[in-house]
Structure formats: C-alpha cells, structure tokens
Amino acid sequence: MRTYGRRVVITGQGVISPVGLSVNDFWDSLMAGRSGVGPIQSFDASELPVQIAGEVTGFDPLDYMVRTVSRRIDKYAQFAVAAAMQAVENSKIIIDDANTHRVGVLIGSGYGPTALVQSGTLTLDQRGHRGLAPWLSAATSIDCAAGEVALRLGATGPSGAVSTACASGTSAVGEAMRMIQRGDVDAVIAGGADNSITSFDIGSTAMSRALSRRNDDPQRASRPFDKNRDGFVMAAGAGALVLEDAHSAERRGAPILAEVVGYGATSDAYHPTAPHPEGLGARRAMQLALDDAGIPASEVDHINAHGTSTVLNDRTEAAAIRKVFGAHAENIPISGVKSMTGHMIGAAGAVELIATVQAILTGHVPPTINCDDPEDTGLNFVPHKPQQHDVRVAVSNSFGFAGHNATLVVRRYE
C-alpha cells in the first residue's frame, strides 16, 4: 500500500527515436505500425554477423545546443538534452531562482557514451594521452547526460544517472517518483538515453547471442511474442518526462498528462543475460508496483510489455503476466512497441512509458507489428494494428540484463 502522501504527475514528455524526433511523430509512427529498423548506416557493419539497427536519423544537435556543447558530448547525451528540452517546453515549467533547487534530473542509460569511449580508446592507442581531448573525462561518464541536462536547464536539485541495463529508463522514472514522494524535490526531469550502435556494441551483443540476425529483412526482425523471433534489434534514442508533485503542478496550471502511481524494482540474481526461467523477478516487480499503487491486478487496462523479441524474454514475460494477472490477463491488450522502435536500451523504459501515457490520453493502444504467430494465443498482443481501448490504469515493464527488473503503474489523472 502507498506510504507516501504526495501524488506525482507527468506534465511534459520528449522523445528522440528511430521512428520520430518528437512525441507526436513518434506516436504517429506507432499508430501507423511503422518500423524504424534498417541497415546500419553510421559505421561499416559488413564484417559483423548483425548489420541492422534502429538508428536515429535526421537528428541535428544544433536544433538543441550550440556546437561547442554538441562536439563535447556523446550522441546519447545529445539525445537526452533534446528529449529533456522538449519535455520541459511541453510542460511549460519555468525553472528559475524561485524553484531551481527543488528541481532534480535523473537520466538512465544502459551503456552510456560508448562511441566516445571507443574512439577515445583508439586515439589513446594511436596518439597517446596527448591526443585525448580535455572534455573526454567528463563526456565518457554515465552521468554525462544528466549533468548536461541539469546545466542546460539550470536545475540545481539532485542530479545523476541510474544504470540498470535495459530497465534504466524505467528505474529513473521510478526513483524520480520516490524523490518527489519523499519531498526531496518538487519536480524531476527523468528519462533515459542510449546510442549503443558501434562496432563494439553490436559485435559484443551479437556474441552474447541476444541480437536478431535477420539482416535481409530488417523491418521484420523485431517481432516480440512471435514464435519466429530470433533476438532483439539494437536501437538508439532518448525519452524524458517532467515529473511533478501534483499540488505544484496544479498550482501553476500545468498540463497534467497522467499520474505515476506505482513502482516496483527487483533483481533475478540468476544469470548475467538470461531471465529467471519462471520470471520470478519480473513477477515480483509487477506485483510490487501494483501493491505500491494500491491497485488490484483486475483494474489494469493495458500493459506495455518489455517484449524484446528474444526467445527467453518474451516467453518468460508472457508467463509472468499470466501469473500476476490471472484470468484477467486475457482481457488486457499487451503492446510490444520494440517491434517498431527496436530496443533503445536505457531509453526504452522512458519512451515506452510515454507510449503508455499516450494510450491513456488517446484511447488507442499501439500494435505489436510482426506478431504473426503469437507465443500465447490466449493473450492479446495487439498484432499488426492499433486497437481502440479505454485505458485508465496501465503497466509498463522493463527487464534488463543482469536481472534488473522495473515496473511502473500509471493512471489517468482524475
């Protein structure tokens, strides 16, 4: 049951993704069932077993920052700054002397600035330490995105990174919710960002056997809950949300999009990459989030699944959903938006929470494209096309490598 008095609401959202560079474009793509997966363009992947990804295309960092800043930070941090600026603009929150110390920043990332780490390491090898730019030390850390966002927005409350692999974005929002509930701050810019599409990332993840090798049919490679799935598709982007204490938001007449009512986090403590075979950690995360919200499973209208398109995740997640939701599981539309975005790693949870909020606001749940032959025929994975569905309460799941599990519950604000 809830033990905190303060209610936490979402007042702004921002998205940089392979299927759109704003919340509206992203949502239009999901409603159209558009895939953002294609052959890798940003480096030569011809020697790798995996040559496809969900890259962010058409993004110009100079739309959001001056060149002095953009050249000193990794793309993952550029994406975070862009998504955060969109979210702040949409929320109409003014950060100034009156509230700056009451505004925090939490940006999750699974892998962080991997492209800069990789290029810096090669420079060190070829030119020695004098070849390393003086800003690399700050820019190659996992908290760089959070620091850059705080600096840009002038937010002087607590800031930092949350890193729980593929659950990072969800963990960041959940921990941000706690910061507000505890009264540490009145608002947090929370979200996640990743751009792990380098030869190192794709090569190493391919070696772990987690990635789809459907190189000849990229748009059909990410197929959550479909029996013919063969792994996830690496993708890039960022999602950011402005979370606020409901009273502060109401007082300033903010646009309130939804309420974050529950958060549950657990660990499998089982295996570095494989989920617990019975989904114990995932089940517990969902149950804890529902208990935290004080909402029975029977009242949940929609689930935004983790749904990575790996053989193990999707089987375990579907079974875990059945365990937690019982007979009601068959009434719940379960969306796998990674079928369109690919797996944006640390950004995934934040971006998928935004999709979940959009479902509440619009009464449409996004499809799971490529779900031709469902893993569990009794569950509604919203195959191919979006469905009209009134959503009051929804759950968003994220389960990461190393067995990090995080679940959020959001509700229509009323």
Next chain:
Amino acid sequence: MSKERLLSEFAEIVSEVVGLPVGEVQPDSHLRDDLDIDSLSMVEIMVAVEEKFGVATPDEIAADLETVGAVLDHIEQNQSVGVA
C-alpha cells in the same frame, strides 16, 4: 611565418574547437568574452597549437593569455627561440 598566415592558421584551430567562422578570430578578440573559449577549450586549443607550431605552453602561461594577439605573440616569440 607571416603574421597573416599565423593568424589564419590559429583561427582555423579556434574555429574547429568552438565552431565560430574563422573571420571572427581577430588579433584584438578576447578569448573568453568574444570567442567563448572556456578552460577546456583553451586546453584543446593549446594542444593543437603545440602540434601545429611546435610551441608548448605551460598551463600557468596559457592562463595569462587573454586575447588572440597575445597568443600569436607567444607563438612567434617561442618559435623564434626554438629556431635560434
């Protein structure tokens, strides 16, 4: 090296680091106030100066260089010392 050529080569370094057009880098430009060069950019610029002109600049000397003209004088003086 002529003063004009020195200025133009230094301006290229500055332009690469801070993204300003080379034409904005003039002898009387103030590094911090006019060209927005902060401490990190200054380190990067002085490493590039060393690679291009063979002039090493200790941090305590770099800290006293406030204008483009001062940097150019510093390069000229130390280059000629090196040659002599």
